[in-house]
Amino acid sequence: MKILSIITKGLVATVSLAVLAVTAGGWWTYRTATDNLATDDVIVPDTGQPSANGSPLPLRREPQDTTILLVGLDSRTDNQGNPLPRELLAQLQAGNATGEQNTDTMIVIHIPADPTKKAWGLSLPRDSYVDIAGGxxxxxxxxxxxxxxxxxxxxxxxxGKDAATVDRESTTAGRRNLIATINTLxxxxxxxYAEINLLGFSEITNSVGGVPVCLNEPVRDSYSGANFAAxxxxxxxxxxxxxxRQRHGLTNGDLDRVRRQQAFLAGLANRMFSAGTLTDPARITGLVNALTKAVVLDKGWDLLSFAQQLGGLSAGNVQFETIPTGxxxxxxxxxxxxxxxxxxxxxxxxDLLVPPVPPARGSRETPNAKKIDMQEKVQKIASVxxxxxGAIPCVD
Known part of the structure; x- marks a missing residue:
């Protein structure tokens, strides 16, 4: 149970960071947010060459597109490394600090420069068995x-480095290695890069007045404490x-929990973009306060430019996927x-970056026929x- 409750933090950051960026249109709010946010120098310059371990070159995309890695970390501290209060951990049913630093939520968010294209979030299940960067x-x-x-x-x-230096530099190395692993995968x-913890998730959901969700069936789970009507x-x-956080009682365990997280994030996005949240000064202030307590961003992220890129984004133009799995x-x-x-x-x-062109009516084959066939095979593997x-999806 010690890991389960952190799963969604990175998911919430998807929209939370968007909100933070949008609020940057107000100078005071922007300055308050950027001055108080914790940052880390985790983005290594792109050389345009294959990595030393023989990883292939990155996929081609539009130069002005933005790709963000959202991470929920199994941590019982705030973004400054200070332990969370016992009473808060008890309220969140988070258990005691364990010292573990596993990343239990990882979602890649891709925001196209072209406003006519969809933005998408790609979930990477935490137990995916992959090549880890760094040898x-x-x-x-x-x-x-x-x-x-x-x-x-x-x-x-x-x-012989002191404890503070060890913690700071090793944490940076951990974040960089995760990024490198996902770059290759x-x-x-x-x-x-955006990282968020328990405190952030709790306060963000409170600050927006709750998130709409929908369940196909009623659930009752003693492990997570989930007890909800259909x-x-x-x-x-x-x-x-x-x-x-619930995974017990779900047919596909963590994969179904990923589905829950996506549905929750869809509800949060819907609330942000459709319910006037971004025009409510009190809610914006609460969001900024929550984010500055619990979020770590990469150093040098220009949130004002990011806000401009998000200008035409709507909830209906945001889609969530899961990588294909066996x-x-x-x-x-x-x-x-x-x-x-x-x-x-x-x-x-x-295929998410450049959707295959469907065959013309009456045509037997197109230049993309093999690509479409591959996409169909991958979708069958993913089976999600x-x-x-744009709506509130019902999930198990």
Whole structure:
């Protein structure tokens, strides 16, 4: 249970960061946000060359597109490293601090420069069995951050560095290694990084007055505390955490939980863009306060420019997908994992960037026929319908 409750934090950051950027139109709010946000120098300059470990070049995309990695970290601290109060952890049913640094939510958000194209979020299940950057071999995706952090910390201690330096520099190394791993897996160049924790999720859902969700059936789960009726309802704070953390009782475990997270994020996006949230000064202030307490961004992110890029975005133009996966109980040295084929993942992402052109009516074949066939095969493997933020989807 210690990891479950953090799962959705990175998801919430998708829209939360958008809100933060939009509020940048007000100078005071923008200055307050940017002055108080925690940042880290985690984006390594793009050389345009294959990596040292032989990873292929990134997929082609429009130069002005923006790709963001959103991460929910299993952490019981705020964004400055200070422990969260015991009473808050108890309220969130988060358990005690464990010292673990596994990333339990990872979503790649792609925002096109062309406002006529869809923005999309791509979920990467935490147990995906992949090649970890930094020479660590094949392991679960959610260990990429922790492995590099622990390795770097050991090296720095051996060099006699003080505790503060060890923590700061090893954390940066962990974030960079996670980014490098996802760059290679998806074929996308990550432009920006956003990390959020328990405190942020709770306060963000409270600040917007709750998030609309919908369940196909009533649920009752003693592990997560989820106890909800079927149908549409609005959740915030602890109840929102319970909704997104449940995996027991769900047919596909973590994959179904990813689906819950996407539905929750779709509801949040819908609320942001459709319910006047962005025009309510009190709610904007609450959002900024929540974000500055719990979010870490990459150093140098120009939020004002990002706000301009988001100017024409609407909830109906935001879609959520999951990478294609195989067996969900793949036996590995790290225990049961989710099977992933990197070539299929990259093809899936390429088709999101440049959707295949369907055959003309009456035509037997098109130049993209093979590409369309591959997309159909990948979709069958993924067996997950995309979720659109223009409505409130019902999920299991």
């Amino acid at each position: 660590f071999g094949r392991h679960k995706l959610n260990s990429a951050y922790a492995r590099a952090k622990v390795s770097t910390a050991n090296q720095l201690r051996g060099q 998806t074929g996308l160049r990550i432009d920006h 149908g549409r309802q609005t959740l915030q704070g602890v109840d929102a955490l319970r909704f997104v 067996r969900i109980n793949l036996s590995t040295s790290d225990g049961s994992a989710v099977e992933v084929n990197p070539s299929q993942v990259r093809q899936f992402v390429q 319908e995309p979720i659109n933020a």
